[in-house]
Amino acid sequence: METQVTDSPAAERLRLTEIFLSVQGESRSVGWPTVFVRLTGCPLRCQYCDTAYAFHGGHWWDMDAILAEVAQHGVRHVCVTGGEPLAQKRCLLLLQKLCDAGYEVSLETSGALDISGVDPRVSRVVDLKTPGSKEMARNRLENIPLLTPRDQVKFVICDRTDYDWARAMLAEHRLAERCEVLFSPSHGQVRPHELAEWILADKLPVRYQLQLHKVLWGDTPGR
DSSP: OOOOOOSSOGGGEEEEEEEEEEEOOSSTTTTSEEEEEEESOOSOOOTTOSOGGGSSOOEEEEHHHHHHHHHHHOOSEEEEESSOGGGSTTHHHHHHHHHHTTOEEEEEEOSSSOOTTSOTTSEEEEEOOOGGGTOGGGOOGGGGGGOOTTOEEEEEEOSHHHHHHHHHHHHHTTHHHHSEEEEEEOTTTSOHHHHHHHHHHHTOSOEEOOOHHHHHHTTOTTO
16 A cells, blocks of 8 residues: 555544455444455554554555545445544544545444544444453443444453353443444354354344454455
8 A cells, every 4th residue: 555645734634554345244234345444553452353463554645535545446335444443533534524425434443432523424333342352441431321223332252251241231231222232252262153152042132243254264454
């Protein structure tokens, strides 16, 4: 990826790791051809992170150049992700501009930063960090009352302790009444069928999900 050199003010630029077209592997829009805009940088260090290559580096992109690159792919769905995209304040402007351009926009965020400024047209996919992530203390619980039916909460489950914690959070905060709730097995840590059996045994009102992109392409960056 080449640096996008422009004369635009710094307020109109974001640091990006990559922009690419793939199949959405998670959330309620799973399976849709989607343009992913991956912003660089993240203040968290989850032990299972599969995008550590986005922690550093990247290139500065002009906002108009980002929109032009997204448009070239010719699909309706756009996912802004990271890293932690909200760590860059100008992410909020990008989300607004993508919505204004008519895209179906989702935001993947760790849940450690304030989501209140996100354009209400965006579907916010908020990751609540489990004990197994090693970043549970970073959860910003003030985000929970802000969730709407347009949003989603995701739990990445590393073991039975994580599952029991997530089940307790589901009940305590009545999450399923606020938005869609996703349970996903941490790749290589919980056997996929095992998590499915736990959910079925407890009849939890959650959606089970695997990372479809990993089924198709493994851990290949940009897929």
